[in-house]
Amino acid sequence: MKNLNKELTSIPTEPVGSVPRSPELQQAMASHAQGDITEDKLSAFFDAAVKDTIIQFEATGSPIISDGEQTKPSFATYPLQGLENLAGDGVVIPFEDGHSRQLPRLTKGPFNYSTYAGSYLTRAKKYANKPIKQAVISASAMSLLYPQDGIDGYPQEQFMADLIQHSVADIRSCFENGAHCVQVDFTEARLAIKLDPTKGVLKQFIDLNNRVLAHFTEAERQQIGFHTCPGGDHDSTHSADIDYAELIPLFLQLNAGNFYMQMASEKDPEKSLKLISEHLRPNQSVFIGVIDVIDENVESDETVRDRVLTAAEFIPINQLGTTDDCGFSPFGDDIATSRTTAFAKIAARIRGTQLAFDIIKNG
Ligand SMILES: [Zn+2]
Numbered sequence: 001m002k003n004l005n006k007e008l009t010s011i012p013t014e015p016v017g018s019v020p021r022s023p024e025l026q027q028a029m030a031s032h033a034q035g036d037i038t039e040d041k042l043s044a045f046f047d048a049a050v051k052d053t054i055i056q057f058e059a060t061g062s063p064i065i066s067d068g069e070q071t072k073p074s075f076a077t078y079p080l081q082g083l084e085n086l087a088g089d090g091v092v093i094p095f096e097d098g099h100s101r102q103l104p105r106l107t108k109g110p111f112n113y114s115t116y117a118g119s120y121l122t123r124a125k126k127y128a129n130k131p132i133k134q135a136v137i138s139a140s141a142m143s144l145l146y147p148q149d150g151i152d153g154y155p156q157e158q159f160m161a162d163l164i165q166h167s168v169a170d171i172r173s174c175f176e177n178g179a180h181c182v183q184v185d186f187t188e189a190r191l192a193i194k195l196d197p198t199k200g201v202l203k204q205f206i207d208l209n210n211r212v213l214a215h216f217t218e219a220e221r222q223q224i225g226f227h228t229c230p231g232g233d234h235d236s237t238h239s240a241d242i243d244y245a246e247l248i249p250l251f252l253q254l255n256a257g258n259f260y261m262q263m264a265s266e267k268d269p270e271k272s273l274k275l276i277s278e279h280l281r282p283n284q285s286v287f288i289g290v291i292d293v294i295d296e297n298v299e300s301d302e303t304v305r306d307r308v309l310t311a312a313e314f315i316p317i318n319q320l321g322t323t324d325d326c327g328f329s330p331f332g333d334d335i336a337t338s339r340t341t342a343f344a345k346i347a348a349r350i351r352g353t354q355l356a357f358d359i360i361k362n363g
Pocket residue numbers: 016187227228229230231232325326327
């Protein structure tokens with residue numbers, strides 16, 4: 001088990017990452033897209049947004065912070081910005097409330113990333129005093145860009161080899177730029193079971209992500225985690241109707257050190273926590289979601305405390321952490337939740353986790 005000889009001083013707690021963008025930032029990004037403001041002007045808006053986000057993040061008492069993904073177009077599409085071998089008509093992801101998001105489709109090879117996530121840390125480090133977490137998109141999500149009927153002269157095997165190389169470089173860029181830890185956003189894990197109930201697609205996704213992880217040492221993998229959730233966009237989900245029990249045993253086969261798992265919005269968390277406890281390996285930690293990002297009501301400290309205490313009934317304390325169920329705004333244009341609400345919820349997570357730790361330590 002982890003940290004067996006180390007006396008626990010707290011329960012680790014980390015954000016998933018994104019924070020809603022301010023109306024001023026949204027406006028600036030739209031103006032820039034239309035060619036109305038210069039790159040330099042947009043950069044000044046980015047600086048102001050990241051600075052304000054980090055100041056507010058640190059004010060919550062969060063021991064690990066993020067830049068709130070203020071300058072990422074979305075959690076999934078940042079590596080594709082500016083690429084010219086893409087068309088708009090890729091895989092469609094339908095959400096419960098009727099809206100959908102569509103991924104691009106690769107039109108020709110070779111596939112490469114235009115942006116590595118480590119580049120976001122340069123701006124964040126200017127303002128941060130606390131360790132910074134950086135999120136990256138999973139290789140499995142990017143694998144959806146390759147069209148089902150193939151690409152002439154660019155076989156799928158070559159695409160996969162290029163994808164793995166770039167996904168590894170994306171994660172490595174975060175460590176090289178000073179990230180404390182890296183989170184791989186694997187939000188399509190539960191969705192994969194909806195698309196293919198035989199779980200063949202999910203198994204392929206896990207195998208692909210493990211091929212990426214194989215490029216890192218065990219020590220590095222201890223700083224790499226995977227996030228799962230039923231999706232969160234405009235306060236709606238895409239795969240909450242899939243039983244978590246179908247996903248958990250396979251999800252924990254990822255050879256990562258950490259798992260960031262939505263749980264606050266689950267109807268029967270005990271059932272899922274029990275399964276996690278049965279499948280979690282000794283060198284792995286699980287960060288349980290104690291903040292429901294879809295619910296606009298801010299959790300009381302006591303609600304968070306009780307969610308942590310429930311998790312601690314199942315998960316060994318030296319393998320347990322807490323997190324938010326998801327980012328507050330994974331897509332840049334999602335403003336369903338206000339920044340004020342997001343930071344109030346993060347602060348409740350920090351305080352409630354501490355309350356639970358005090359009880360466990362003294363119990
Ligand atoms: Zn999520």
